[in-house]
């Protein structure tokens with residue numbers, strides 16, 4: 001393993017914006033610092049500029065004037081990709097159809113003039129590492145989607161890149177395979193100690209893989225933070241709603257309490273405002289006895305998903321609240337139900353956005 | 354009518370056409386060639402008789418050179434035209450593909466205008482080096498004419514193939530450290546191999562059999578189609594001209610089959 005482990009470079013993206021030739025503004029000038037060995041996830045809806053950011057770091061796209069890309073403090077902005085020593089994994093895998101699996105994996109080494117025997121040894125090591133033993137001599141069109149993904153990954157890390165760039169590497173796979181490969185990928189990235197930048201629009205993937213997550217929106221960075229930060233302390237309504245399920249309610253404030261149709265709800269934050277927008281995660285809402293509950297409402301619907309159940313309660317706030325409840329709670333549509341929400345579970349958001 | 358007999362019914366016109374315009378004349382050609390004073394040995398004469406053999410070698414070399422140069426020129430031009438947007442691009446493509454409609458006679462005529470006794474090249478070289486260069490009526494003129502004839506056809510095929518190339522493959526190769534040359538060698542050219550075989554085959558076959566250009570230029574060019582013509586019309590040597598015709602077809606077919614099997618692996622892998 002140590003033979004494969006890269007050293008991992010620190011990356012700094014400084015003031016990089018991107019306007020395409022046709023005038024499309026894909027990226028607002030943004031600055032990002034990625035530590036050595038860190039896995040940073042770029043997360044956001046389609047068209048928000050994730051791929052553009054990745055391609056700027058890779059050297060496939062030039063940032064607008066004023067933008068800079070630095071690896072370990074060295075300015076790489078005008079260095080072409082072939083001299084940057086970055087590994088890339090594309091969503092479509094982009095494996096060479098005229099080469100076998102082993103030739104694909106060894107291509108970067110061959111280009112670097114690594115002698116054939118040394119190359120074969122490295123390829124064998126990577127084949128084992130990525131679990132594709134026995135496929136070395138196959139042609140690419142004889143592989144399944146999951147196998148192609150592994151070959152693409154092996155090919156990218158074979159050159160011991162300082163930085164590994166992955167653009168939605170799992171999106172083309174079915175859900176079960178995606179889950180399994182996500183786990184494998186996570187272990188591999190940690191084992192290699194490589195600096196990785198991972199693009200996805202799947203928030204579960206982002207949470208599991210990222211040391212930090214960059215949430216992007218319309219070409220701008222909406223928030224950067226650890227998965228926990230992003231999930232529990234979103235700084236905007238967009239981030240709150242994009243990551244996981246969220247109840248967003250608007251209500252007037254009175255002496256530190258939200259005044260709701262279903263009762264009063266104390267908040268932890270700034271109580272001096274006249275009104276507030278608050279986010280409450282569905283799984284942080286407890287179900288309690290109706291008699292003693294501070295908040296009550298009527299069950300609209302119950303959807304049972306096996307390990308949990310999703311209960312929609314109306315009459316509590318300005319719009320129905322979704323509650324993610326344990327599966328043993330007995331509730332049916334039309335029931336009166338009592339809810340408990342602790343002050344820590346409430347996150348105030350800026351009013352407008 | 355059952356489904357099966359319907360299909361047969363639809364194939365009937367094809368069968369008639371095949372028989373009338375393809376099989377019958379071919380059989381007749383073969384029969385005629387064997388009919389001469391030498392019988393089947395007429396075929397051998399293509400190889401043994403020095404004049405025929407030289408002409409055959411000439412023709413194959415000329416066709417091979419035409420194919421090679423056409424592929425090189427058309428690949429570079431096609432790649433550039435497909436990958437770059439610049440003012441005048443559409444006009445340039447139109448100009449390059451304009452000769453598509455020209456028959457060989459017109460192409461020959463243009464070569465004479467260019468490199469003939471009153472030609473442009475002659476005038477220019479006379480001014481520059483004091484000597485008039487005239488090569489329209491030689492094999493070089495013919496070569497130029499065939500290039501002019503094949504390049505438009507090949508450019509169009511190559512442009513279509515380049516458009517279908519997956520740019521991600523090139524980017525992947527570059528990320529692995531491949532220089533622009535290495536990317537061409539390892540990714541682009543292998544992916545274009547099927548287009549090379551398809552368009553190269555057409556260029557080669559055209560150059561082997563084209564007559565109009567040769568006839569227009571011909572004073573001292575020995576290529577197979579011209580030889581067949583002279584044997585047929587001037588010497589009334591029916592059996593030899595028939596044998597030469599069959600030989601021309603067989604040799605062209607054989608070389609194309611060879612090229613295809615040679616590049617077969619690349620084509621299969623790229624497909």
Ligand SMILES: Nc1ncnc2c1ncn2[C@@H]1O[C@H](COP(=O)(O)OP(=O)(O)OP(=O)(O)O)[C@@H](O)[C@H]1O
Pocket residue numbers: 020021022024025026044045046047048049050051052053201
């Ligand atoms: N070469 C280009 N020319 C013009 N506009 C482009 C080009 N490439 C991307 N864009 C535009 O830039 C914006 C950002 O594109 P980008 O590919 O970075 O999005 P993304 O976040 O990766 O989306 P997805 O999740 O769908 O892959 C989009 O509006 C896109 O249409």
Ligand SMILES: [Mg+2]
Pocket residue numbers: 050051052167
């Ligand atoms: Mg993208």
